[in-house]
Amino acid sequence: xxxxxxxxxxxxxxxxxxxxxxxxxxxxxxxxxxxxxxxxxxxxxxxxxxxxxxxxxxxxxxxxxxxxxxxxxxxxxxxxxxxxxxxxxxxxxxxxxxxxxxxxxxxxxxxxxxxxxxxxxxxxxxxxxxxxxxxxxxxxxxxxxxxxxxxxxxxxxxxxxxxxxxxxxxxxxxxxxxxxxxxxxxxxxxxxxxxxxxxxxxxxxxxxxxxxxxxxxxxxxxxxxxxxxxxxxxxxxxxxxxxxxxxxxxxxxxxxx
Ligand SMILES: NC(=O)c1ccc[n+]([C@@H]2O[C@H](COP(=O)([O-])OP(=O)(O)OC[C@H]3O[C@@H](n4cnc5c(N)ncnc54)[C@H](O)[C@@H]3O)[C@@H](O)[C@H]2O)c1
Numbered sequence: 001x002x003x004x005x006x007x008x009x010x011x012x013x014x015x016x017x018x019x020x021x022x023x024x025x026x027x028x029x030x031x032x033x034x035x036x037x038x039x040x041x042x043x044x045x046x047x048x049x050x051x052x053x054x055x056x057x058x059x060x061x062x063x064x065x066x067x068x069x070x071x072x073x074x075x076x077x078x079x080x081x082x083x084x085x086x087x088x089x090x091x092x093x094x095x096x097x098x099x100x101x102x103x104x105x106x107x108x109x110x111x112x113x114x115x116x117x118x119x120x121x122x123x124x125x126x127x128x129x130x131x132x133x134x135x136x137x138x139x140x141x142x143x144x145x146x147x148x149x150x151x152x153x154x155x156x157x158x159x160x161x162x163x164x165x166x167x168x169x170x171x172x173x174x175x176x177x178x179x180x181x182x183x184x185x186x187x188x189x190x191x192x193x194x195x196x197x198x199x200x201x202x203x204x205x206x207x208x209x210x211x212x213x214x215x216x217x218x219x220x221x222x223x224x225x226x227x228x229x230x231x232x233x234x235x236x237x238x239x240x241x242x243x244x245x246x247x248x249x250x251x252x253x254x255x256x257x
Contacts, residue, residue, distance in 0.1 A: 012237030014039030017087045019080065021070055021127055022097025024051025026196030027146060027224045031094060034228030035235070036061040043083040043090075045070065045127070046097065062087065070097050070123030073130075080130040089138060092235045093131045095124040095145040095168070098161075102202040105159035113160045120164035125171065132175065132184070141184040142235045145172050146227070149190045149254045152246065157202075165190075169246050176244030185243035187234045192250025194222035217252030 018035055022028035023044030035042050036059035046052035049067015056065035064086060068075040083090060099119045101112060124145055135141030150158050151165025169188045176186040193199055193212050199221070203209055212221055230249055233239055248254050 010236035018092035030224035071118035
């Protein structure tokens with residue numbers, strides 16, 4: 001299903017420099033396009049450097065693509081410096097890059113745990129530390145982390161990933177408290193199951209998706225286009241009084257209090 005995007009409809013994103021991780025595909029690619037439509041200058045940081053460059057060329061509006069692993073702190077610091085030199089002061093961050101492999105916990109091993117934690121837990125910590133250092137000096141900024149409903153309600157076969165996503169949610173809440181006086185907001189968006197490479201790798205035959213479609217109140221899995229509106233809103237001036245919040249975008253699959 002494709003949504004027809006209308007005119008720019010959130011305030012304050014024009015010319016704002018936004019770093020978005022994992023923008024070469026899936027939810028990140030759809031979000032990068034929407035942010036550029038809203039007039040933002042987007043820097044896409046992705047393990048897939050060619051994909052990041054292609055996405056940046058496609059979305060336009062001065063976007064740049066940088067290839068890196070968010071688990072590599074030195075590479076992240078260098079990339080954030082480069083974004084500020086080329087595009088200007090960073091006003092928004094979307095921690096979107098993530099990765100998992102679905103395996104029952106007792107069948108998983110330390111090598112897999114380490115990679116999942118490096119990407120999903122240390123990745124957002126590395127990028128947030130580098131960006132927030134600059135935002136705090138200037139006293140403004142917006143951070144949105146794409147966590148997961150797995151971090152709110154659990155997800156079978158995703159124990160270590162769920163632990164990381166729960167950590168990201170708590171991380172955002174704590175930074176929301178630490179930086180509220182500077183007007184920096186930090187929120188989490190939790191997708192439910194979504195039709196991207198991540199889900200297709202788990203479920204090549206579509207059996208899990210078929211079961212999920214029966215369980216999800218809105219009767220479908222998410223599409224990448226379901227998320228950019230909420231992310232753009234939380235980055236915008238319209239969301240200036242919203243911080244430390246966790247918002248599920250999951251067709252009603254989870255209705256957390
Ligand atoms: N697809 C789902 O069902 C689902 C559900 C809940 C949450 N999420 C979360 O949504 C976010 C986006 O996922 P998606 O479904 O669009 O996945 P995707 O696999 O389609 O895209 C993820 C992007 O992140 C990049 N990436 C992965 N590891 C990276 C690293 N170490 N450094 C830099 N870039 C890296 C990939 O190259 C890719 O471009 C992730 O945080 C994911 O955990 C996805």
